[in-house]
Amino acid sequence: MDIWDLIIESIQTGTVIPKPEARSDFRVHHFGMRRGEEAMVYTIPNNKNASKPYQKGITRSEFKMAFDRLQSDGHLTRKWWAQNLSDCAKEGGCNFTTIGGIFEILGKAAYDGRNQGYRLL
Numbered sequence: 189m190d191i192w193d194l195i196i197e198s199i200q201t202g203t204v205i206p207k208p209e210a211r212s213d214f215r216v217h218h219f220g221m222r223r224g225e226e227a228m229v230y231t232i233p234n235n236k237n238a239s240k241p242y243q244k245g246i247t248r249s250e251f252k253m254a255f256d257r258l259q260s261d262g263h264l265t266r267k268w269w270a271q272n273l274s275d276c277a278k279e280g281g282c283n284f285t286t287i288g289g290i291f292e293i294l295g296k297a298a299y300d301g302r303n304q305g306y307r308l309l
Contacts, residue, residue: 191255205289265305
């Protein structure tokens with residue numbers, strides 16, 4: 189089973205995504221399309237209007253590339269992510285911690301600190 193299939197099977201709408209420094213909840217909103225590809229769309233807090241959270245998404249291929257890197261290197265760093273998943277990075281730094289948070293939920297990774305990123309479990 190590839191990582192996307194595991195995400196689809198294991199992660200439910202409404203799931204809170206673990207974030208190392210967030211003060212408000214980031215939640216899985218739905219699975220749909222983003223940048224022309226299957227994606228997991230999630231909400232992020234809107235400090236100006238709490239009733240209208242923002243939405244961002246991470247595509248199937250972005251999750252796959254990040255997981256492949258985590259498995260091959262043992263770590264997933266923000267530097268690697270920004271260089272290799274630039275479209276994902278352009279959407280915002282919270283996409284990095286969302287990828288890592290989903291991997292944490294799945295028991296595949298653990299947060300290793302701001303400068304280290306996530307390590308393979």
